[in-house]
Amino acid sequence: MKAVDGCSIDIESGTVVGLIGPNGAGKTTMFNLISGFERGSGEIMFKGNRTDNLPPFKIARCGMVRTFQIPRALTKMSVLENLMLAPTMQRGERIWNVCLRRKKVLEQEQAIKEKSMGILEFFEIDNLKDEYAGALSGGQKKLLEMARAIAIDPSMMLLDEPFAGVNPTLSRKISGHIDELRESGMTFLIIEHDIPAVTKISDWIVVMNEGRVMAEGEPEEIKRRKDVLDVYLGGEG
Ligand SMILES: Nc1ncnc2c1ncn2[C@@H]1O[C@H](COP(=O)(O)OP(=O)(O)OP(=O)(O)O)[C@@H](O)[C@H]1O
Numbered sequence: 001m002k003a004v005d006g007c008s009i010d011i012e013s014g015t016v017v018g019l020i021g022p023n024g025a026g027k028t029t030m031f032n033l034i035s036g037f038e039r040g041s042g043e044i045m046f047k048g049n050r051t052d053n054l055p056p057f058k059i060a061r062c063g064m065v066r067t068f069q070i071p072r073a074l075t076k077m078s079v080l081e082n083l084m085l086a087p088t089m090q091r092g093e094r095i096w097n098v099c100l101r102r103k104k105v106l107e108q109e110q111a112i113k114e115k116s117m118g119i120l121e122f123f124e125i126d127n128l129k130d131e132y133a134g135a136l137s138g139g140q141k142k143l144l145e146m147a148r149a150i151a152i153d154p155s156m157m158l159l160d161e162p163f164a165g166v167n168p169t170l171s172r173k174i175s176g177h178i179d180e181l182r183e184s185g186m187t188f189l190i191i192e193h194d195i196p197a198v199t200k201i202s203d204w205i206v207v208m209n210e211g212r213v214m215a216e217g218e219p220e221e222i223k224r225r226k227d228v229l230d231v232y233l234g235g236e237g
């Protein structure tokens with residue numbers, strides 16, 4: 001079985017693209033390929049450069065980050081610590097810096113702390129900063145994942161089901177944040193089964209089925225396509 005086969009998509013920068021399709025269509029596998037967690041035989045270009053031969057951390061350094069369908073926060077650390085670990089190349093990580101440039105390291109740590117608190121406030125989970133990440137609810141973990149992703153200042157975010165298991169109030173909050181971030185120039189590729197939610201925030205929708213792109217277009221057009229409805233609802237939808 002080929003989870004993704006002959007699948008080609010273009011994502012214009014500064015847009016929100018929704019990736020939909022039935023369970024097992026290959027959406028998460030597509031994310032794994034794009035973000036470097038799995039290897040395929042195709043080509044992946046990001047900002048004009050090939051990234052299909054790079055490991056995930058290097059792809060993240062190029063400005064592309066992803067969240068996971070099942071959140072992967074570091075559960076034995078606090079919410080704030082989770083966020084403070086996200087920025088790459090921290091001075092304090094280099095052992096000789098800790099000894100020789102203690103003042104600079106502390107200054108930088110303070111700056112990262114302030115930035116992290118700002119992000120937690122943006123996602124309205126700053127009141128949970130001292131909780132263990134493992135103690136958060138499903139929806140709060142999703143918010144923390146997005147916060148961690150944003151902490152590395154990405155230009156593109158891949159979100160795997162950001163609304164799944166999230167209550168309507170939190171979902172609206174996440175949508176609002178996505179809108180705001182898009183306004184500031186960020187690009188999104190979002191996997192989502194909540195069709196009303198994803199069509200509302202997306203500029204373009206790509207539909208996958210059995211490892212291939214079966215349709216793509218503007219949200220209103222996709223919502224009316226009979227073949228797409230059939231795939232989702234099973235047979236004569
Ligand atoms: N590690 C794996 N080993 C074997 N098969 C896998 C693996 N990961 C995924 N698959 C298979 O690949 C296909 C695509 O899976 P994928 O997780 O990409 O689907 P999806 O579109 O994200 O589905 P969902 O909407 O349920 O999350 C499925 O048939 C799945 O069983």
Ligand SMILES: [Mg+2]
Nearest residue numbers: 027028029069
């Ligand atoms: Mg999936």
